Amino acid sequence: MNKRLSLFNWTIILLGVVFFFVPLIVTGIFSLWQGGNRYGFSAYALLLNTPGFWASLFLSFRLAVETIALSFFLLVPSMIFVHLKAQWLKPLFEFISNLPFVIPAIALIDGLTTLYTGPSWLISTPNYLVIPYVFLALPYAYRSMDVGLTTLDVKTLTEAGQSLGAGWGRIIFWVLLPNLKAALVGATLLTLTIVMGEFTFASVLLFHTFAVFINDTGQNAITEAAALSLFSFLITWLFMLGVLVTGRRNPASLGGAH
């Protein structure tokens, strides 16, 4: 057996390294450019003093946390129950979890704005975004939870809890959730990644999330946009590393909102 890589395979790998690293390096250099031959951190310094930067970053983060909370509230108890007592509902849940792939974000927002023109307390604050964001996160949250539940002996754990006199609330919070930690952390980090970078819903509904802020900045300040792009790559990197570390069984799959 030939144990060494062929020249062809090395060429492919080299091409890959060039294609994937050059844009990152160049974006880094660009973000340091101050016109002419001068380089420095002025773009970064400027950004830190731009009120929109912190406001949009915190808004996106807050929305991500809200999305995670709502997703878990809707998914965790119902999925545990379906696993335990209503396996016949599983195909329906699986089907629903794939629907967000069929209905593109831009089409969903079209439908949502057509159907819901009020009440204004709901649709006029950025919190409205959480509703569609739950669907963006749904396929990943569902799959992560499903893998977690399948590898866990939910039935035995629940019966053990019940025979010791625990109610449903106690079983979920004290027995099942701690055992599903890896799956939940994975789902949390993926949702964070997706929501922090989400642009479609926010831009159509005119809310100033982080991705919208990057886009607005980029229309007139390209070096700052480069700095922001690099910053968001690092955020993605951080979250995805977390996913890879916590859930080796749950490979992070499809990309989020492109």
Added chain:
Amino acid sequence: MAANGENLTSVDNTTTVQPPAGTIPAGASGGFGALAGRLFPWVFVGLFLAYVLAFLVAPTVVLVVQSFIGDNGFTLSYMEGLLDYQYMLAFENSIILSLASAAVGLVFGGLLAYAILQPGAPKFLRSMTTSFSAVAANFAGVPLAFAFISTLGTLGFVTVLLKHIGIDIYSMGFSLYSITGLTVTFAYFQVPLMLIIITPALEAMRAQWREAADGMGATSWQYWRLVGLPILFPSLLAAFLLLFGNSFSAFATPYALSDGNIALVPIDISNVLSGNVMSDPQVGAALSTGMILVMAVVLIIYSLVARRAARWRK
């Protein structure tokens, strides 16, 4: 909400007071508490289904209805409106872009996955590629667009560098703000996605198959043409369809790259929604319906193919 809270406490009370299940026939003496206990989980299933119905299914149905109902009842005029030059162009561009970027992802991602899975490939390379792919497949949208503007835009670093050594890619017909440019940009998330999808299928290829072919004197080309590719074909097709769908529904990247000035279906929908163009909301609805139709067809074929692809992985 208050009702849920009450249910929760009543369930707790009854179950702690009751002896373990089995000693008393459930339901016979449990009374209201036991019934509530049994119904309680359905509240959550119901909530989830109601949420999906209200915010995913209903908006989609409204779109479809809106694109077929005019002032005088049922009409096909809005869907026929999609045959206008402008919208035909958008669909054509979206489909070409999706085919091209899926093809690039398929070929390059496939070859890359194959190369790093070779026994001779350094181990660190494999783990590095896996984690980088997870990041890059999720790194998209606005930041990706600006990274490529910095690199290959009219004033991009690589563009200027190439110009210095006498290669003016823009005068050679390349533009980042065209379908070609978008294909290159999309490759940044399509290639890693392909790598993630295809790796399990490649890992399932047994070394014995290759050895058997070698033993019978097959050339490398014969092995791939007669054994390798036919086995991989369903997996490759499934991957291609996913990549196609991934690119077809992409909005943020092309929007940020072209500032909303490129004829693609998602961009046209957003222009109708934001009132940038004077057209009826029904046009937007018809475009969205068309998009959902394309995605549904792609993903139905995908699920059929994926079932076949799983055959060799058992």
